[in-house]
Amino acid sequence: MTDLKQRSGRSPDASWEPLVPRRSRVGLHTVMGWLGALAVALLVLPLAGLLVNTPWVRLGELVGDATVRSALRLSLLTSIAALAVSTVLGVPLAWLLARREFPGKTLLRALCVLPMVLPPVVGGVALLLAFGRRGLIGQPLDALTGITLPFTTAGVVLAETFVAMPFLIVTVEAGLRSMDRRYEDVAATLGASRWLTFRRVTLPLLGPSLGAGMALCWARALGEFGATITFAGNLSGRTQTMPLAVYLQLERDVDSAILLSLILLAVSAVVLVALRGRYLGVG
Amino acid sequence: MSADGAHDGPQPSSTTHGHGGSDGLSARVAVDLGTFALDVTLHVGAGEVVALLGPNGAGKTTLLRSLAGLAPLRSGRVAVAGHTLDDTAAGTRRAPEDRGVSMVFQDHLLFPHLDAVDNVAFGLRAHGMPARQAHEHALAWLARVGLADLARSRPHQLSGGQAQRVALARALAYEPDLLLMDEPLSALDVEARLAIRRELRGHLDAFTGPSIVITHDPVEAIALATRLVILEDGHIVQDGSIDDVTQRPRSVWIAGLVGLNLYRGHADGTTVRLPSDQQLVTATAARGDVFAAVHPTAVALYRDRPDGTPRNVWTGTIDGLDVHGDRVRVHVAAPLPIVAEVTPAAVAALDLGVGGDVHVSVKATEVSIYPA
Numbered sequence: 126m127t128d129l130k131q132r133s134g135r136s137p138d139a140s141w142e143p144l145v146p147r148r149s150r151v152g153l154h155t156v157m158g159w160l161g162a163l164a165v166a167l168l169v170l171p172l173a174g175l176l177v178n179t180p181w182v183r184l185g186e187l188v189g190d191a192t193v194r195s196a197l198r199l200s201l202l203t204s205i206a207a208l209a210v211s212t213v214l215g216v217p218l219a220w221l222l223a224r225r226e227f228p229g230k231t232l233l234r235a236l237c238v239l240p241m242v243l244p245p246v247v248g249g250v251a252l253l254l255a256f257g258r259r260g261l262i263g264q265p266l267d268a269l270t271g272i273t274l275p276f277t278t279a280g281v282v283l284a285e286t287f288v289a290m291p292f293l294i295v296t297v298e299a300g301l302r303s304m305d306r307r308y309e310d311v312a313a314t315l316g317a318s319r320w321l322t323f324r325r326v327t328l329p330l331l332g333p334s335l336g337a338g339m340a341l342c343w344a345r346a347l348g349e350f351g352a353t354i355t356f357a358g359n360l361s362g363r364t365q366t367m368p369l370a371v372y373l374q375l376e377r378d379v380d381s382a383i384l385l386s387l388i389l390l391a392v393s394a395v396v397l398v399a400l401r402g403r404y405l406g407v408g
Numbered sequence: 409m410s411a412d413g414a415h416d417g418p419q420p421s422s423t424t425h426g427h428g429g430s431d432g433l434s435a436r437v438a439v440d441l442g443t444f445a446l447d448v449t450l451h452v453g454a455g456e457v458v459a460l461l462g463p464n465g466a467g468k469t470t471l472l473r474s475l476a477g478l479a480p481l482r483s484g485r486v487a488v489a490g491h492t493l494d495d496t497a498a499g500t501r502r503a504p505e506d507r508g509v510s511m512v513f514q515d516h517l518l519f520p521h522l523d524a525v526d527n528v529a530f531g532l533r534a535h536g537m538p539a540r541q542a543h544e545h546a547l548a549w550l551a552r553v554g555l556a557d558l559a560r561s562r563p564h565q566l567s568g569g570q571a572q573r574v575a576l577a578r579a580l581a582y583e584p585d586l587l588l589m590d591e592p593l594s595a596l597d598v599e600a601r602l603a604i605r606r607e608l609r610g611h612l613d614a615f616t617g618p619s620i621v622i623t624h625d626p627v628e629a630i631a632l633a634t635r636l637v638i639l640e641d642g643h644i645v646q647d648g649s650i651d652d653v654t655q656r657p658r659s660v661w662i663a664g665l666v667g668l669n670l671y672r673g674h675a676d677g678t679t680v681r682l683p684s685d686q687q688l689v690t691a692t693a694a695r696g697d698v699f700a701a702v703h704p705t706a707v708a709l710y711r712d713r714p715d716g717t718p719r720n721v722w723t724g725t726i727d728g729l730d731v732h733g734d735r736v737r738v739h740v741a742a743p744l745p746i747v748a749e750v751t752p753a754a755v756a757a758l759d760l761g762v763g764g765d766v767h768v769s770v771k772a773t774e775v776s777i778y779p780a
Contacts, residue, residue: 307517310478313504314511315531316582322505325530329521 172390179387180380187384195362196370196385200347203278203366207285207346212339215293222294223301234298238291248287249355256283256356280357281364285346293342300334301327337400344396348389432456432618433586436484437474439467445482446470446642452618452635454489459633460622463661467642468622472588475620476511477504489585489617505534510584514591516575518563524574525550525559531582549577553607569600576611587612587619593628605631626654626665638662656778658699669702669746672780680777686744688720691773697780704749706774709738710767711758720770726762729755740768 180187187193221227222234240248256263256274267273274280308330312322328335350368357364359373367385374382432454439446446467452458460468473479475486477493480501486494488509493502510531518527528546533539550556553573563571572592579587592608593601609632612619623629629636629650636653638646638661646658657663663670673682675694681687688700708714714721724742731737736755738748746768750760760766 305517307513308519310473310476310504311511311513311517312519312530312534313478314476314507314509314584315578316505316508316534317530318505318534321534326519329519332521 175383175386175390179383183380184384187381190378190381192361192365192370192374193381193385196365196367197388199278199281199362199365200367203281203285204343204346204349206282207289208339208343210282210286211290211293211342211346212335215290215338215342216297216335219294219297219301223298238295240288241291241295245288245349245351245353246355249284249352252280252284252287252352252356256280275356276358276360276364278357278363281353281366284352284356285349288349288352289342289346292345293338296338296341297331297334300331300338303334304330340396340399344393347392431490433475433486433488433620435475435486437471437481437486438483439470439474439479440482441467441470441642444642446474448639448642448644450637450644450647452620454618455616456635457612457619457621457633458635458637459629460620460637460639461624461626461629461662461665462639466639468639469590471639472511472590472620472622475586476509476588477502477507478511491585508585510579510582510587512572512575512579512587512589512592514595516563516568516571516595518566518571518574518578520563523560523562524555524566527563527574528578528581531578535582546577546581549581550574553577553611567600568596569604572596572600572604573607576608580611580615585617587615587617589619589621591622591624594624601628608632630654655701656699656776657701658780663701667704667747667749669704669707671700671702671744673698673700675777678772680775682744684743686722688744688770688775689772690775690777692777694777694779698777699780701776701778702746702770702774704737704747705735706770707746707748708769709740709748709750709754709758709760710769713767714769719772720775721767723765723767726760726764726766729760729762738766740766742768744768746770 218237222230222237253260253275255261256266258264258267258273258275263274274283304327308326309322312326313319317325347366348368349366350372353364353366354369354372359365359369361370365373367389371382371385371389374385433450433452435451436449437446438448444467448467448471450458450471460471462468470479474481474484481494481496483496484494485492485496488507491502491508492498492500493507493509494500518524519530522530525543525546528549529537529539529542532542532545537545547556547559550559553576555570555573555577558566558570558574561570563574566574572595576592593605596604605628612632621629621632623632634650636646636648636650637644638653638659640659640661646653646662653662654666657666657668657670660670671680671682671688673680673688675681675690675696675698677693677695678690679687680690680694680698680700682700690700713723722742722744724740724745726738727741728739729736730739731752732749734752735749736752738750738755738760740746740748748768754760758766
């Protein structure tokens with residue numbers, strides 16, 4: 126106690142001193158430092174391993190490999206299609222969630238972003254039960270139009286959209302909410318119709334959020350594995366996207382699996398840099 | 409399109425204003441504001457500038473948003489330049505974009521993704537003017553506000569004063585029928601405020617439609633407007649000329665704003681009975697409910713009880729001193745609280761300090777009386 130009193134007496138802001146004397150100041154920075162370093166190792170070392178093991182000399186030959194090329198082509202096609210569907214449908218939904226009041230909105234939002242936290246394989250099962258040949262929607266769809274989605278390229282797009290669209294919705298909704306709505310008020314007092322205001326004011330102001338949402342959505346669609354393999358299978362040229370090909374090639378040709386992984390890693394890095402630019406850049 | 413299809417609105421390509429020969433703004437606006445209701449009847453003539461003053465939360469901004477169509481009316485009728493914009497009884501309601509009502513906000517709210525000239529051209533384009541013509545028109549407007557050389561600047565490259573000038577040009581360029589301004593100068597620094605106030609006065613003089621400007625600064629109100637409307641708790645407590653409002657304020661709030669002591673009581677001859685069981689003696693006789701106003705310079709303070717002619721004398725405790733230019737305002741707490749304005753010399757001579765007791769004296773001839 127005397128020690129504490131002496132210390133308090135010296136301190137200019139004695140009232141801030143804790144009543145219980147600290148046993149040890151040592152430790153916090155050290156402990157944080159070591160654990161943090163461990164975390165970095167855990168996150169970075171695997172990527173380093175990938176780079177170290179890359180068969181740089183075989184790159185040219187591997188890029189020409191039929192499996193690699195078809196997976197790459199299919200992945201680009203389906204992920205961009207999923208991004209397009211997500212944007213066309215997701216932006217209006219985000220707008221509804223941000224701007225309109227209706228009963229059950231909270232529940233609806235929860236349901237719409239659930240795929241973000243749902244294990245993708247569960248999503249695949251759910252898609253099968255809904256859009257499969259005997260599914261809730263799949264059966265009448267097949268009966269009426271003859272269209273079946275499972276194990277088709279369209280099925281891949283559906284699976285990727287299911288998993289990726291919530292990222293766009295959440296980002297765009299946040300962007301709409303943080304926007305100063307008086308810009309739209311000003312546009313209206315200047316004579317702009319709601320459509321004109323949406324096109325010339327809301328969308329441009331939403332630009333950064335929309336870009337970020339689209340980048341996240343596309344990256345997620347590109348990396349989609351669980352829902353795709355469950356719902357659309359692993360058919361080369363039709364449903365075998367890059368992540369599926371990586372998984373398959375690990376058994377056959379590790380080098381091409383590594384190459385595909387490297388491409389996906391590069392794409393992720395580019396998306397991350399683009400997002401950083403949007404979040405930290407001016408405007 | 410508008411509900412009645414008769415909106416000939418502002419035609420930016422025409423050289424005349426869309427409100428020729430009409431009678432300005434005529435509005436009765438009722439809006440629920442949660443704890444209280446806004447209920448206002450207001451007429452503003454063409455070319456007239458009305459300053460809207462009132463304490464925070466009185467409903468000033470809501471009134472302007474209602475007139476602009478941005479906030480729905482519970483009931484009422486709004487007509488501008490001969491067009492009915494709202495009529496809840498008839499079920500008429502024109503959307504904000506079909507009203508020809510422009511609004512300038514405290515923060516300029518220029519579209520950040522457009523440069524100055526495109527901001528000004530926005531309203532013209534929205535009204536269907538071809539791009540090239542709108543651009544030239546907007547450039548001319550930028551020249552009018554003295555910013556021709558900044559046409560290609562983005563809003564973030566403009567100073568606060570420049571941005572507010574562009575916002576004003578944007579609001580006026582399409583020749584609206586009614587101009588609303590919500591504290592247009594209060595976000596500016598003092599220098600810019602004085603300069604733009606002068607310019608704004610010029611633009612308002614040139615504007616042929618009615619205008620309403622919200623302000624919290626009585627000097628600004630007097631500089632810009634010819635008529636003052638005081639809004640408190642959703643109701644207009646006074647609507648009159650500058651002289652009327654500054655010399656015969658009809659609420660304690662506005663009296664405080666213009667620096668008068670104001671009491672409300674019941675006159676019976678030359679005595680005014682106040683609710684706090686106090687009374688004031690006046691020189692002029694009156695009868696009925698009255699306001700009694702006392703200018704702070706007419707309030708005398710004494711250390712010892714003064715004697716002499718019949719006048720109003722009471723004692724109180726000083727609860728505040730503040731300096732206004734070369735005068736000191738002494739706030740005296742008493743059953744009849746009052747503010748006295750004295751010289752710093754008097755403060756020193758009388759040793760006036762917060763917590764000290766003083767005698768207050770007001771000559772009967774200094775109490776001005778007008779009906780409540």
